[in-house]
Amino acid sequence: MSSLSVPRPAGLDRPFVAPRRHMFGPGPSNVPPRVLEAGSNPVIGHMHPEMFEIMSDIKSGIRYAFQTHNHVTLAVSGSGHAAMECALLNTLEPGDALLVVANGIWGERAADIAERIGAKVHTIAAPPGGCVTNDEINKALSKLRPVLMFVAHGESSTGVLHPLDGIGDLCHKYGCLLLVDAVASMGGAPLYMDKQGIDILYTGSQKVLNSPPGTAPISFSPRACQKVFNRKTKPVSFFLDLTWLANYWGCDDKPTRIYHHTGPVSAFYSLRESLRMLAEEGLESSWERHRMVAEYFHTGLENMGLKLFVKDKNARLPTVTTILAPPGYDWKEITSFIMKTHNLEVSGGLGPSVGLVLRVGLMGCNSSRESVDMVLNALKDALKHCHKSKV
Ligand code: PMP
Incomplete structure (x- = not known):
């Protein structure tokens, strides 16, 4: 008879395998x-x-x-x-x-x-x-x-x-x-x-x-x-x-x-x-890469008809972009659709921006034109498939 009153936890019987995701929220980002x-x-x-x-x-x-x-x-x-x-x-x-x-x-x-x-x-x-x-x-x-x-x-x-x-x-x-x-x-x-x-x-x-x-x-x-x-x-x-x-x-x-x-x-x-x-990359090259990728991303978003939360271009953070939540949509449905369908994390607002924005983080190795294309494609898909209210 065992002296233990708490049994071995069933969940720990199996090993954990983490899913592979595109970590394009405000952090953590992907680890190379x-x-x-x-x-x-x-x-x-x-x-x-x-x-x-x-x-x-x-x-x-x-x-x-x-x-x-x-x-x-x-x-x-x-x-x-x-x-x-x-x-x-x-x-x-x-x-x-x-x-x-x-x-x-x-x-x-x-x-x-x-x-x-x-x-x-x-x-x-x-x-x-x-x-x-x-x-x-x-x-x-x-x-x-x-x-x-x-x-x-x-x-x-x-x-x-x-x-x-x-x-x-x-x-x-x-x-x-x-x-x-x-x-x-x-x-x-x-x-x-x-x-x-x-x-x-x-x-x-x-x-x-x-x-x-x-x-x-x-x-x-x-x-x-x-x-x-x-x-x-x-x-x-x-x-x-x-x-x-x-x-x-x-x-x-x-x-x-x-x-x-x-x-x-x-x-x-x-x-x-x-x-x-x-x-190895060099600090200045890293800054420049983030700047160029953010500019490419912001142009892509505006071309889709989406609006950025930060109006002054010079005050936009190149690492984390805040997009005004598309009117008529539920932002939570958009983020879960993108996660489910594209295996990609983007997030909603935080603190004063809750309910107002979607946040996309493209940081370090994730700051690339390929990642931007992936996010733009996922957003387009979400706007096509998520429920849009008529008002
Ligand atoms: N400051 C800023 C600007 C951040 O973005 C974060 C993380 N989102 C923090 C502080 C807190 O960092 P952590 O979640 O690692 O505690």
């Missing part, structure tokens, strides 16, 4: 075979010398991808949200003021996280599908004197690419640090951490980098480190404490690294390979 293969290497210790070499390669790869010389550059063990929390939890202390440029859901999330820390959150909201001007930012900075300002470079919920030029200088004029979310834009649109005066920058592994979800590159400028490493209080998270993470990643010049947590070894193998692929 060489990145998957890199991840299937034997697991070694997270503090073995070979692992430290891999982590060192990852740091160099992130510095290249971010265009920064920052010493404190590493990958957080977690998704984009973990990097977002790492940035906010380490930089803000209770009572500190944060200015959020909100042009979609990511500004709202940053505000939510900062409120939990006890920061004073001020928001400047952009019009739907639009941006905030440098003039508005200047006014808000001079009035509110925040210690940190957040902006999403690639707002994947609205499809907006927010201009960054000049914002760093404005922030620094008022003694404020600039925090930029580049989860959806890094590698797909021009971004220069050092030149643009960005103090904290993070991204995710599963978008343009085409790695599995679960690691999140992040970098802190010396100015940001000055604030983070001179806090009066400890950050509320042990797991995301930059003092510990900087040591684990060999960014603190201490002679020994102390065990903090077990890094996701296989995910680091994959991340390294993704960064290798980006370096």
